[in-house]
Amino acid sequence: MGQDGEDRQGGDARVTGPDPGFDDEIRSALRYERGLAVKALVAIALVAVILVLRQFVFG
Amino acid sequence: MSAFLLAVKWLLVAFVILGAVPLLVANYQYLLVALHFRRNHYGRCRPYFPRTAILIPAWNEHAVIGTSIDRLMSLDYPRERLRIYVVDDASTDATPQVIQAKAEQYPGRVFHLRRDKGGEGKAATLNHGLRVILADDWMQAVLIMDADVIYEPASLRTMTRHLADPGVGAVTAYIKEGSQPGNYMTRFIGYEYITAQAAARRSQNVLGVIACLAGGAQLHSRANIEAVGGRIDTGTLAEDTVTTFRTQIAGRRVVFEPHATVWAEEPGSITGLWKQRLRWGRGNVQVTSMFKRVWFRPWRRDRLGSVSFGLIWFCVFLLPLLIICDSASLVTLYFIDNALALAAFHVLWLTSVITYIFITSFTLLIDPVIGRRVWRQGVMFPGAVNVVILLAAIIPAPLYWLAHLILDAAGFNLTHGWVRGLELFTYIWLGACLGVAFLGKLAEPRWGGRVLGPLFVYVGGYGPLLCAITTAAYLKQIRGAEQKWDKTEKTGKVATPA
Numbered sequence: 001m002g003q004d005g006e007d008r009q010g011g012d013a014r015v016t017g018p019d020p021g022f023d024d025e026i027r028s029a030l031r032y033e034r035g036l037a038v039k040a041l042v043a044i045a046l047v048a049v050i051l052v053l054r055q056f057v058f059g
Numbered sequence: 060m061s062a063f064l065l066a067v068k069w070l071l072v073a074f075v076i077l078g079a080v081p082l083l084v085a086n087y088q089y090l091l092v093a094l095h096f097r098r099n100h101y102g103r104c105r106p107y108f109p110r111t112a113i114l115i116p117a118w119n120e121h122a123v124i125g126t127s128i129d130r131l132m133s134l135d136y137p138r139e140r141l142r143i144y145v146v147d148d149a150s151t152d153a154t155p156q157v158i159q160a161k162a163e164q165y166p167g168r169v170f171h172l173r174r175d176k177g178g179e180g181k182a183a184t185l186n187h188g189l190r191v192i193l194a195d196d197w198m199q200a201v202l203i204m205d206a207d208v209i210y211e212p213a214s215l216r217t218m219t220r221h222l223a224d225p226g227v228g229a230v231t232a233y234i235k236e237g238s239q240p241g242n243y244m245t246r247f248i249g250y251e252y253i254t255a256q257a258a259a260r261r262s263q264n265v266l267g268v269i270a271c272l273a274g275g276a277q278l279h280s281r282a283n284i285e286a287v288g289g290r291i292d293t294g295t296l297a298e299d300t301v302t303t304f305r306t307q308i309a310g311r312r313v314v315f316e317p318h319a320t321v322w323a324e325e326p327g328s329i330t331g332l333w334k335q336r337l338r339w340g341r342g343n344v345q346v347t348s349m350f351k352r353v354w355f356r357p358w359r360r361d362r363l364g365s366v367s368f369g370l371i372w373f374c375v376f377l378l379p380l381l382i383i384c385d386s387a388s389l390v391t392l393y394f395i396d397n398a399l400a401l402a403a404f405h406v407l408w409l410t411s412v413i414t415y416i417f418i419t420s421f422t423l424l425i426d427p428v429i430g431r432r433v434w435r436q437g438v439m440f441p442g443a444v445n446v447v448i449l450l451a452a453i454i455p456a457p458l459y460w461l462a463h464l465i466l467d468a469a470g471f472n473l474t475h476g477w478v479r480g481l482e483l484f485t486y487i488w489l490g491a492c493l494g495v496a497f498l499g500k501l502a503e504p505r506w507g508g509r510v511l512g513p514l515f516v517y518v519g520g521y522g523p524l525l526c527a528i529t530t531a532a533y534l535k536q537i538r539g540a541e542q543k544w545d546k547t548e549k550t551g552k553v554a555t556p557a
Contacts, residue, residue: 019106025217026101029318033096036261036425040093043421047413050453058454 068396071388075403078385079410081374086414088371089421091262098265100314105223108136108216109199109280112192113143116184118177120206121153123553127206128161128169135212136219142197143169145206146188149177181274182291182298193289198281205275207324209237209555214319218278221314228283228311229303230319231269232276233257235429237322239554243436243513244332247521248325250433250440253426254418259371260315268362269313270372271300276321283311295349297342304350307361324553329500329512333528340532347376379493379526379533386490393483401482412452415441442492442520448485495519497527 113131117124124145131143143165145158158171174187185203192198200222202215210232218230233256236249256273263269277299286309292301306313326332347354354372356364374381385407392400419437423430430437439446451458466473499515502508516524 019108019216022104022106022220025213025318026104030096030099030101032318033099037093037096039424040090040421043417043424046420047416050416051413054453054455058456 064395068392068399071392071395072399072403074384074388075392075407078381079407080370081378081381082410082414084370084374086417087367088262089258089418091265092258092421092425094265095261095317098267100221100224100227100264100312103224103226104220107219107223108140109219109222110140110197111136111142111200111202111215111219111278112198113141113202113204114185114188114192115143115145115204115206116148116181116188117145117150117154117158117206118148118184119150119152119154121150121157123207124154125157125161127209128158128165130209132165132168133212134210134215136215138168141168144172144188144192145170146172146174146184148174148179148184180293182293185298186290186293189284189290193281193284200281201279201284203274203277203279204321205323207553208234208275209322209553210276211320211322211555214276214321215278217319218276218316221316222278222280224312225280225282226312227314228280228286228306228309229272229313230278231260231272231313231315232278232319232321233260233315233317234273234275234321234323235426236325237553237555238324238327239552241432242327243516244327244329245325246433246436247440247516248332249429250422250437251521251525252325253422253429253433256315257317257425258422261317263368263371264315266362266365266367267312268307268365268368269303269315270368271297272303272306272313273321274299275323276319277302279306280311283309286311295342295345296338297346300342300346301349304346304353304363307363308353310360322553322555329503329516329524332524333500333531336525336528337532337535340529341536343376344532344536347372376529379530382493382523382526383490383530386486386488389486389489390483393486397479397482400486404482404486408448408452412449415449416453436521439517440520440522442496442516442523443518444488445492445520445523448488492519492523493527493530496521496524499524500527 115124115127120127128143128145131141134141145161147155147158155171155173158169162169162171170191172188172191174184177184189201192201200219202218204210214232218232221227221230234252236245236252238245241249260269279302283306287302287305292298292305295301303313326335350363353359353361353363355366355369357366358364362368389400389404392403419440423434423437441449447458463473466477471477495515496519499512499519502515503512505511
C-alpha cells in the first residue's frame with residue numbers, strides 16, 4: 001500500500017480509501033437480500049393459501 | 060375424426076401451452092431473486108474510489124442540468140476524485156450558458172464540451188465525451204448518466220466498490236421513477252421498474268449475466284471502456300445493451316447494485332411512453348440479430364449463451380407473438396373442439412393466476428417504499444378485464460353468484476349461450492387487449508383523451524400496452540422504417556422522496 005493508498009492487485013491500480021461505513025453497509029445490503037428470500041416464501045405461501053381457498057371454499 | 064384434424068387440434072393445444080412458457084420463465088426469474096443473498100458480488104467488494112469522470116450527454120436540458128451538476132457535486136465521494144464532463148449536443152436553449160456557469164462555479168471539476176453539430180443521437184454525443192476523457196490518463200472509471208437523473212448521495216461509492224474486483228467491467232444501479240407529482244402512467248412505470256430492475260437484474264446477478272446496463276446509470280472501468288473500443292455503438296437504437304453484451308463477451312463481468320439508487324423522470328403520457336419504448340423495442344430487435352451467434356450456446360465462456368438467459372431474453376422478446384398466437388389458437392379450438400379449448404385454457408389460466416399472485420405480491424415486497432405508491436397500478440398491470448378473468452379463476456363461485464345477481468337485476472338469464480359467448484370473449488380478449496391498450500395511444504391526443512387514454516390503459520392493461528409497442532417495433536423494424544433518436548422529454552420534475 002502506497003502513501004496515497006494505492007494498492008496494486010494484478011497490475012491494476014486499486015485505490016482504497018477510508019470508508020468507515022463499508023462493513024456496515026455490506027452487512028445491511030446482505031441482510032436486505034436475505035429478507036427478500038423470506039419475502040419470496042411469503043409470496044409463495046400467499047399463492048398456496050389462495051389455491052387452497054379456491055379449491056375448498058370458493059371453488 | 061381424421062388424423063389431420065386430430066393433428067391440428069393438438070398443435071393448437073401446444074400453441075396454447077406454449078403461451079404459458081413466458082409465465083413459467085417469469086416465475087423462475089423471480090425465484091432466482093430469492094437466491095441473491097447467496098449469489099452476489101458483495102464478497103469481492105472493497106472500499107474503492109477510482110478517479111471517476113461523470114459523462115452527461117445534454118441536448119436542451121436547461122431545466123435540469125444545473126440542478127443535476129449541483130447534486131453530483133454533493134455526492135458522498137472524494138471531491139478530488141470526481142470530474143463532470145457535460146457534452147452539449149448543439150443545444151438551442153440556455154443549456155450552454157447553464158453549463159458554463161457551473162464550470163466557473165466548480166473550476167477544474169466541471170467541463171463543458173460543446174458539439175457544434177448535434178442531432179446524431181445519444182451514442183454519438185457520448186463518443187465525443189469519451190474521446191476527450193480517454194485522451195489523458197486521469198480517468199480510472201467513467202459514469203455515463205442522463206442529464207435529469209438524481210443520484211442518492213451514497214450511490215456512486217456503492218457502485219465503485221464492485222470495480223475493486225478487476226474482473227468486473229461495469230456496474231449499473233437501480234433506477235426508480237421519481238416524477239413529483241406523478242400520474243397514473245409514471246406509477247405504472249414505477250411498478251414496472253421494480254419488476255424490470257430490482258427483480259429482473261437481481262436474478263441476472265444470480266445467473267452471472269446482465270441483459271442491459273441502465274442508460275442513466277452505467278459505471279465502467281477504464282479498462283472496460285478501452286476493451287469495447289473506447290466508444291459506444293452508434294449503429295443501433297440500443298447502444299446500452301450493445302455495450303453490456305460487448306463487455307461480457309470481452310470477458311468482464313457486469314454487476315447490478317440494487318442498493319445504489321438513482322431517480323429518473325419517465326414519460327407521463329402514452330405518447331411519451333410509446334416513443335421511448337418503440338426505440339427500445341427496435342433496439343432489442345437489432346441486438347437480437349446482431350448477437351445471433353450468442354444465443355443458446357451454453358459452452359460460451361460468457362454467460363450470455365446460457366439456456367436460462369436465452370429463455371428470459373426470448374420470452375420477453377417474443378411475448379406479443381406468443382399472446383396473439385395463444386388467442387388465435389384458442390378461438391380456432393373453440394370452433395373445432397370447445398371442450399379441448401376449455402381444458403387448454405384452464406392450464407393457461409391456472410399458470411396465469413399463480414404467476415399474477417406470486418409476482419405482484421413479491422414485487423410489492425421487494426421495494427415496499429415504491430410499492431406503497433404504486434400497488435394499485437401493480438394490481439391493474441394486466442388490465443381490468445384480465446383481472447376480472449383472473450378473479451373468476453380464483454373465486455369462481457362468488458363471482459358466478461354476483462354475475463347471476465347483476466344479470467337477474469338487469470332482467471337477463473345466464474343461459475348456456477351466454478356462458479359460451481363469455482368463453483369466446485375471453486379467448487379473443489387475450490389478444491384483443493393489446494389493441495384496446497393501443498386505442499389509448501390513439502385517443503390520448505384527441506378530445507377527451509385525458510380521460511379516454513388512461514381508461515383504455517386501465518381496461519386493456521399496461522402490460523398489454525407494452526406488448527402493443529413491441530409489436531409496433533417489430534413492424535417498424537421489418538418495414539425498415541427510418542431510425543430516429545426520439546429523445547424522451549424531461550421537465551425537471553424528478554425528486555427524491557422526502
